[in-house]
Every structure is written in structure tokens, then in C-alpha cells.
Amino acid sequence: MPVHFGYTISKPRAIDIDHNNLRKSDEILREMPELQTCIGCGACTAVCTAGNLTQFNFRKVHTLVRRGEYQGAYEEMNKCMLCGKCRLVCPRGINTRGVVMLIKRKLGDF
Amino acid sequence: MKRVIIIGGGVAGMQTALRLAEEGVEPLIVEKEAELGGKLRGWHRLFPSFTPASEVLGELRSRVARRGIEVMTSTEVKAVEAGAVTLVDGRRIEGDAVTICSGFDLFDARIKEEYGYGIYDNVFTSVDIERMLNEGRVARADGSRPRRIAFLHCVGSRDEKVCQRHCSRVCCVTGVKQAMEMKELFPEADVFNFYMDIRMFGPGYEEMYREAQQRYNIHFVRGRISEAAPTIDGRVQIKAEDTLTGRPLRMSVDMLVLLVGMRAGETNPAYEAAGLGRLESGFMAPRDSFLGNVRSRTEGIFYAGTVTAPKNIGETINEGCAAADAVLEYLKKS
Amino acid sequence: MTAMKRRSWSDYQKQIADDKYYYARSCIRQNFFPGSEKAFLDILHNDLGRDVLDDPLHSSCTGIGYHSDIVPLETIMTVVARQFALMTEAGYENFISSCITSFGVYTEVLATWNEFPETEERTREYLYKATGREFRKPTSLAHTSDIMFHFRDEIARKAKYRLVNAQTGEPLRVVEHIGCHYAKIFPKSGIGGSEFPYVLAGMIESWGGECVDYPERRHCCGFGFRNYLVQANRGYSIANSHKKLESMAPYKPDFIVANCPGCTMFLDKWQYAIAEMEGTTYGENGHGIPVLTYEEMAGLVLGYDPWELGMQMHQVDVEPLLDKMGISYDPAAKYLGRNGKYIDKPASAVVNCCPTDTVYDIRQ
Structure with missing residues (x-):
């Protein structure tokens, strides 16, 4: 029986690339290589209808997905209203709505 | 015939000499190494066009040879003054003007102890990669093919801790270029570039960066690696923050490549004796940044190339011409 | 290696x-x-x-x-x-x-x-x-x-034992841990600077052992003073030692030697806490990795009696290490105090390899 000392061992917060399974991430990037051209400017998040009212941060979620951090990504992407404003502002011309749909399709079971 | 002493026979020195010779002035190149070419001798291909460095170097060298420009190799300059230089062996050479083209020094990556260069076998510098490319064999220390490679930008640049506050400019694009070269050699490998800012200042650079992202599948992580450590299987563990997600990130890699910066040449302090000023970065201070950027504060002493600041090859060649023109104007007046 | x-x-x-x-x-x-x-x-x-x-x-x-x-x-x-x-x-x-x-x-x-x-x-x-x-x-x-480092060669000349496996002749694999306040505040104040301190490594190498260079070598033990002192923060504190132990375990170190009082205590006692909380141990045969101070390490090399050195006070038993080094000691005398009086013993724990409820009770 484990003993309880009144605290638990904190779990590491680090993104561990050695440990993460990058298969889904690779699939997503193969289908939409332009997602890799993101330079993290944040324009998508700045104009995001959902992001101004909820914690939704499109830039952060897709970056985490690219690092193999899939937990909660599907639920986050569900907050997107698919209004398409982000696609209008993206300086790299990324089909951001397409990214939302692709991540939802690939990570529905996470 | 007027004579101009050129300190340093790299790209800047050769181009300055060529331009002066075209205009009927007699240049003398004083080079401390045994041959002309400077740092370019160690380079493989040049960004953003992947032109072989040997093409540029070979062309410059053969032009110098065709013009019959006088070159003193294995000759080191100790002191400079308007119209003369003194060599380490005490000899004094006189001329009508002096152009300092002594370039930069590479940052010694061992100073950043936390990255373990010179300690862990699979930590390399950008210079090592160029050398290996030239030798036709890029591999890990044990000769095996890397499956994961990380590049770290800004090693010895923009770093207060090693007294190098300036940006070396060309390392960003070098990192992108080498990442692409690695991906061509090892298509199955994952390549990560860790950067603080990506500074794509030249024509075609941003386009190259975009190609590296989209076509070469190179991962760019905004965050500076804080330390490297060995793993049990001879790989290198690195830690950084993925600042765009706000989370610490770690991974092990087969090769860690440090993109070493340009630091001021170690001979620069000696020039101060001639009344020449240096910038805070240690590079020589031109008279001003606009109309006098190839002139020193002393009449008759000129600058070309990376002796005043980090520059790429194209800019350096242009500056060789500009410095030669300034010298010619000075010689006409004197 | x-x-x-x-x-x-x-x-x-x-x-x-x-x-x-x-x-x-x-x-x-x-x-x-x-x-x-x-x-x-x-x-x-x-x-x-x-x-x-x-x-x-x-x-x-x-x-x-x-x-x-x-x-x-x-x-x-x-x-x-x-x-x-x-x-x-x-x-x-x-x-x-x-x-x-x-x-x-x-x-x-x-x-x-x-x-x-x-x-x-x-x-x-x-x-x-x-x-x-x-x-x-x-x-x-x-x-x-630093003083021990200074005299490391003199100690090596007087050595009765070496940091070597007496059976195989192989050098012992030693994890050294420096402690943040030694050189991370003022790198020039420590031998070897802050990134590659040599103070313990120098002793280990002089006395025949081999240092383990493992990924989390430079990581803090997690002591952190106010972080550890508050019970609610201890999970964060212990997680650091946990991270180090996870990282060093594949190298199968024979022992850990620590520079700092807090680190020595933590690396030793957290092994007990981790074993009790999660069932994980990091040493040989499902037990802990012995943790020594540099004086204990020097003392063993010079032939001091392990119980005179106070090694019975450790959480993780040191007997496997003593056996490896070929040191002769009296197992029964472990819990006898300086005047030969029984000083009581800890309860048996999973990190410990020597069950305290058998041999010692008989001698009691």
C-alpha cells in the first residue's frame, strides 16, 4: 500500500519529444505542410472570435499538436466558430480553417 | 605609381586590391595565413543560392593572380599608421594609404561551457559542419548517420554573458542553410532549429527560410537551449523553452550544432594605437555609418569587410569596391 | 564509459x-x-x-x-x-x-x-x-x-581501500552531486566553475573511481529551503530528486557522493519517500543507491570503520557498497553507539537491503 505523506510527486511539465508519439503530428504536417511555415506572429489569435471570449488560442494549440501534445487539442479546436477571420490575416497564407478541421479529424480520439 | 597596403587577404582584401589595380594603383596584400581566402576557405556552399564557396574563392584568387597583385603571405602586421604598417618581425612597409581588411574571429564555442563543445563528442559548430561537408562525410562521432539533429542559433551572439551583445547576422541564414543540407543528406532525420529571433535580412533569405519550413519539414522552435548533457547512448540531451507554447521542452539528439557568431578580430585593439576607434562590440568604428562607412577616423586608413561589423560575402565584396573608391579619391587629393 | x-x-x-x-x-x-x-x-x-x-x-x-x-x-x-x-x-x-x-x-x-x-x-x-x-x-x-580535494593525492597515498570493486577490479561508478550554492552563485568560487565542478570528481578519480556523467547531473536536488519547508510544496521539491534518480539509474551507479548537507540528506531520504509512495527504487536488487558525504568517502578510503563514520545513520543501507570495496566491518555493530550501547534501529523499508528485524534483533 502506498504511503501518503501529505504531498505527491509533481509531474514534469516539460514537453518530452523523446517520449511523445509524433506519428499524428507527422500525418498532419504531411497533409498540410504549410502549417510549418507558422512564424508565431499571433495575428490569428488576435482576431479570433472565440479567442476573445474563451481561453481558445489557435496558435498555441496547433504548436502543441506539432510537438506531439495532443491532449485536449480536439476539445480546444471545437471552440473555433470557423468564421475564417484568422485565414484573412495570416501573413504566411496558411489555411487556418483547414488546420482546425484537419486536427479535429486526426485527433478526434484523443 | 601610388601604393596601397591592404591588411588581410580574405574576400574584402582581394576585392579591394582588384578594384585598386583596375584603377592603376599598386596594391600590396599582407596576409597572415599561408594562402589567400580568409574564412571563406573553410566554407562549403553559400546561402541563399548554395553556390560552392570554392567558385567565389577560386574566381577571386585567379583574378588576383591574373592582375599580378603583390601578395605577402604568412606575414603578420603588428601596428598600423597612416601610410605604413609594421610587421611582427619588425619590418616596416610604406605606402600611400592603408586599408584594413582583417575580418573577424569566430566565437570559441567552448566558452559556452553549458553546451559541452569539446567535451561531448556529438556537439559540433557550424564551422565543423562546413568542414565535414567539404570532406564529403558528415556523420556522428562514431561514424553513424544522425536521426535527429538540433541547431542552436546565437552561440556567442546577443549574449551578455560572453560579452558579445551584437548580432552576428549571418548565423541565422547559415543555420537554415545547414539544416537544409542536413535534410538533403539525411532525409529520414528530424531537424530542429532553436532560435531567439530568425533574422532573414538578405535577398532570398526569407524565401529560403520558408522553403526550409514547408518543403524540408524543418522544425523551428523559438527558445534558446539552456544546457546540453550526455545520454547513456552517447547522444546529447538538450533543454529549452518552447516559448510559443510556454512550456519547457527537452529531447535527445544525435548531433547538436552550435551556430557560432562573429566576434571582433583579436588584432583590432592593436589598431587603436593609430588613433582608430572601436565600437562597443570591439569591431572597428567607421567614421560614420552612412557617408564614411569605409573610412576610419584617421586620414589615409580605410576599412572593408567584417573588420567593422558582421557582413555576408556579397556585402563584403561591395565594401571592397567602396573602400577602393574612397582610397582612390584620397590618393587624388594627397 | x-x-x-x-x-x-x-x-x-x-x-x-x-x-x-x-x-x-x-x-x-x-x-x-x-x-x-x-x-x-x-x-x-x-x-x-x-x-x-x-x-x-x-x-x-x-x-x-x-x-x-x-x-x-x-x-x-x-x-x-x-x-x-x-x-x-x-x-x-x-x-x-x-x-x-x-x-x-x-x-x-x-x-x-x-x-x-x-x-x-x-x-x-x-x-x-x-x-x-x-x-x-x-x-x-x-x-x-575543497580541503579534501586539496589533500586528495595525499589521501590516495595513504589509502587502505580504493573506489574499486574488490572482486572485479573495475572502478566503482560514482554519481557526484555538487549543490547549487557551491558555484552556481559565484562560478569562480568553486573548483571547476559552475558547469563542470571538479571538486568531488577530482577526489573520485584520485581514489580509483569513475564519475558518471548522466543527463541531469547539473540539476538541483530540489531542497529549495522555503519550498521544502512547507509541506504543500514538497511534491515539487521531491520531484527534482526524482528526476535526477530517474536519469542516473540506467548507469547503475554504485553510490552517490554529495557536496552539500541538504543534497546528501535529500538524495538519501527521498529514495525512501519515493519507494513508499510509488514503489520505485533505483539501486541494485530493488533497493536504494547509497548516498555518502565526501568525508565518508575519504574515511572509507583511509580505512575508517564505517560505523565510526556514522554510516548507520543513512536511510539507504551502505553494506552492499562496503562489500564491493572489500571493506571488513562488523555487521552486528551497526546499531551500537560510541560506548557500545544499542542506539535503536529504523523500521525495515523497501529501499533498505538489510532487514533490520533479523540479524540485528538477535544481537540485541
Whole structure:
């Protein structure tokens, strides 16, 4: 029986690339290589209808997905209203709505 | 015939000499190494066009040879003054003007102890990669093919801790270029570039960066690696923050490549004796940044190339011409 | 594992006095590893013939309070000044501290006085008003491990045992842990600097062992003073030791040697906590990895009795290490105190390999 000392061992917060399974991430990037051209400017998040009212941060979620951090990504992407404003502002011309749909399709079971 | 002493026979020195010779002035190149070419001798291909460095170097060298420009190799300059230089062996050479083209020094990556260069076998510098490319064999220390490679930008640049506050400019694009070269050699490998800012200042650079992202599948992580450590299987563990997600990130890699910066040449302090000023970065201070950027504060002493600041090859060649023109104007007046 | 190409340590050297030391003890060590400080004095007095003053008048440096945001800077400076005054009065000028945090505190205070001379003036005034004492600053300041490092070759010449597996002749694999306050605050104050400290590695190599260079070598043990002192924060504190143990385990180290009192305690006792909480152990045969102080390591090399060195006070049993080194010891005498009186024993735990409810009970 484990003993309880009144605290638990904190779990590491680090993104561990050695440990993460990058298969889904690779699939997503193969289908939409332009997602890799993101330079993290944040324009998508700045104009995001959902992001101004909820914690939704499109830039952060897709970056985490690219690092193999899939937990909660599907639920986050569900907050997107698919209004398409982000696609209008993206300086790299990324089909951001397409990214939302692709991540939802690939990570529905996470 | 007027004579101009050129300190340093790299790209800047050769181009300055060529331009002066075209205009009927007699240049003398004083080079401390045994041959002309400077740092370019160690380079493989040049960004953003992947032109072989040997093409540029070979062309410059053969032009110098065709013009019959006088070159003193294995000759080191100790002191400079308007119209003369003194060599380490005490000899004094006189001329009508002096152009300092002594370039930069590479940052010694061992100073950043936390990255373990010179300690862990699979930590390399950008210079090592160029050398290996030239030798036709890029591999890990044990000769095996890397499956994961990380590049770290800004090693010895923009770093207060090693007294190098300036940006070396060309390392960003070098990192992108080498990442692409690695991906061509090892298509199955994952390549990560860790950067603080990506500074794509030249024509075609941003386009190259975009190609590296989209076509070469190179991962760019905004965050500076804080330390490297060995793993049990001879790989290198690195830690950084993925600042765009706000989370610490770690991974092990087969090769860690440090993109070493340009630091001021170690001979620069000696020039101060001639009344020449240096910038805070240690590079020589031109008279001003606009109309006098190839002139020193002393009449008759000129600058070309990376002796005043980090520059790429194209800019350096242009500056060789500009410095030669300034010298010619000075010689006409004197 | 090949010999490491770590030569940068030689760029970081400091003056270490050769004799006549004023000794300042550690609060933690006197409680958790009381044998180590005695061993230090014995080794210096008896084996090396050096003069060390163990002054009963000196106090805690108050470093734990300082790093827990309880003791203000002016107070700790005055306490440090008092220690220096005692040293001056006793006629010594080489100050040595048995604790990494104290060493860090002394280094920090001296550096502060150097940078801001008015703080030294004020401290002198406070000390004089409070105690009537005056002081000279030490001509040399060293941690006690620096002293052991300084005499490592002399100790090697007198060695009765080496850090070598007596059966196989292979060098023992040793994890060394330095402690943040040794050189991370002032890299030049430690032998080898902050990235590749050589103070313990030098002893290990001189005495026949081999250092393990594992990924989390430079990571903090997690002590963190106020972080550990508050129970609610301990999960974060223990997670750091956990991370280190996970990282070193694949190298199968024969033992850990630590520089700092807090780290020694943590790396030893957290192994018990982790085993009890998660069932994970990191040493051989499902037990723990022994954790030693550098005096214990030196003492074993010089042939001291492990129980004289106080090694029965450890959480993780040291017997497997003693057996590997071929050291002869009396297993039954483990829990006999200095006067032969039974000192009681800990309950059996999974990290321990020697079940306390068998052999020792019989001898009781």
C-alpha cells in the first residue's frame, strides 16, 4: 500500500519529444505542410472570435499538436466558430480553417 | 605609381586590391595565413543560392593572380599608421594609404561551457559542419548517420554573458542553410532549429527560410537551449523553452550544432594605437555609418569587410569596391 | 564509459590554504550525518597532521533562515561578521565551512562588502554595538570539500581501500552531486566553475573511481529551503530528486557522493519517500543507491570503520557498497553507539537491503 505523506510527486511539465508519439503530428504536417511555415506572429489569435471570449488560442494549440501534445487539442479546436477571420490575416497564407478541421479529424480520439 | 597596403587577404582584401589595380594603383596584400581566402576557405556552399564557396574563392584568387597583385603571405602586421604598417618581425612597409581588411574571429564555442563543445563528442559548430561537408562525410562521432539533429542559433551572439551583445547576422541564414543540407543528406532525420529571433535580412533569405519550413519539414522552435548533457547512448540531451507554447521542452539528439557568431578580430585593439576607434562590440568604428562607412577616423586608413561589423560575402565584396573608391579619391587629393 | 574530456575545470582554480583552519560546522550535518564532521576533523588532525580549530563558540550562519525569507540580510551579515570575529580572536585567518549554503552565504557576504563597502561599515557597527567584537576578513575562504580535494593525492597515498570493486577490479561508478550554492552563485568560487565542478570528481578519480556523467547531473536536488519547508510544496521539491534518480539509474551507479548537507540528506531520504509512495527504487536488487558525504568517502578510503563514520545513520543501507570495496566491518555493530550501547534501529523499508528485524534483533 502506498504511503501518503501529505504531498505527491509533481509531474514534469516539460514537453518530452523523446517520449511523445509524433506519428499524428507527422500525418498532419504531411497533409498540410504549410502549417510549418507558422512564424508565431499571433495575428490569428488576435482576431479570433472565440479567442476573445474563451481561453481558445489557435496558435498555441496547433504548436502543441506539432510537438506531439495532443491532449485536449480536439476539445480546444471545437471552440473555433470557423468564421475564417484568422485565414484573412495570416501573413504566411496558411489555411487556418483547414488546420482546425484537419486536427479535429486526426485527433478526434484523443 | 601610388601604393596601397591592404591588411588581410580574405574576400574584402582581394576585392579591394582588384578594384585598386583596375584603377592603376599598386596594391600590396599582407596576409597572415599561408594562402589567400580568409574564412571563406573553410566554407562549403553559400546561402541563399548554395553556390560552392570554392567558385567565389577560386574566381577571386585567379583574378588576383591574373592582375599580378603583390601578395605577402604568412606575414603578420603588428601596428598600423597612416601610410605604413609594421610587421611582427619588425619590418616596416610604406605606402600611400592603408586599408584594413582583417575580418573577424569566430566565437570559441567552448566558452559556452553549458553546451559541452569539446567535451561531448556529438556537439559540433557550424564551422565543423562546413568542414565535414567539404570532406564529403558528415556523420556522428562514431561514424553513424544522425536521426535527429538540433541547431542552436546565437552561440556567442546577443549574449551578455560572453560579452558579445551584437548580432552576428549571418548565423541565422547559415543555420537554415545547414539544416537544409542536413535534410538533403539525411532525409529520414528530424531537424530542429532553436532560435531567439530568425533574422532573414538578405535577398532570398526569407524565401529560403520558408522553403526550409514547408518543403524540408524543418522544425523551428523559438527558445534558446539552456544546457546540453550526455545520454547513456552517447547522444546529447538538450533543454529549452518552447516559448510559443510556454512550456519547457527537452529531447535527445544525435548531433547538436552550435551556430557560432562573429566576434571582433583579436588584432583590432592593436589598431587603436593609430588613433582608430572601436565600437562597443570591439569591431572597428567607421567614421560614420552612412557617408564614411569605409573610412576610419584617421586620414589615409580605410576599412572593408567584417573588420567593422558582421557582413555576408556579397556585402563584403561591395565594401571592397567602396573602400577602393574612397582610397582612390584620397590618393587624388594627397 | 570512456574518460571524460572535461578539462575546463583547470581554468577555475582558487587559492586553498594548506594549514591552520578555522572550522565552521553545518546545522544539517550535525543532525543527519554527525559522523562526517568528526571524520573531517579526525582525517585532518590524525591522517594529515593539520591544525583545525573546532570552535564551540561559533553559531549557525542562519543560512536556512535567510533562504527561507525569515532572516534579513543585515542580520545574516552581522552573524557572519561574528564568526569572522571569533576566527580573528582565535588567531586564524583561513575560514572553512562544512556546509555549501554557509559557504555560499560567506561568499555572498564578502562579495557584497566588496561591491558595497558601506554595508561592511554598517555591519562592523552592528557587531560592535551588539557584542563589542571586531573582525578581520579571512584571507582564504574554502568549503571543507575543497580541503579534501586539496589533500586528495595525499589521501590516495595513504589509502587502505580504493573506489574499486574488490572482486572485479573495475572502478566503482560514482554519481557526484555538487549543490547549487557551491558555484552556481559565484562560478569562480568553486573548483571547476559552475558547469563542470571538479571538486568531488577530482577526489573520485584520485581514489580509483569513475564519475558518471548522466543527463541531469547539473540539476538541483530540489531542497529549495522555503519550498521544502512547507509541506504543500514538497511534491515539487521531491520531484527534482526524482528526476535526477530517474536519469542516473540506467548507469547503475554504485553510490552517490554529495557536496552539500541538504543534497546528501535529500538524495538519501527521498529514495525512501519515493519507494513508499510509488514503489520505485533505483539501486541494485530493488533497493536504494547509497548516498555518502565526501568525508565518508575519504574515511572509507583511509580505512575508517564505517560505523565510526556514522554510516548507520543513512536511510539507504551502505553494506552492499562496503562489500564491493572489500571493506571488513562488523555487521552486528551497526546499531551500537560510541560506548557500545544499542542506539535503536529504523523500521525495515523497501529501499533498505538489510532487514533490520533479523540479524540485528538477535544481537540485541
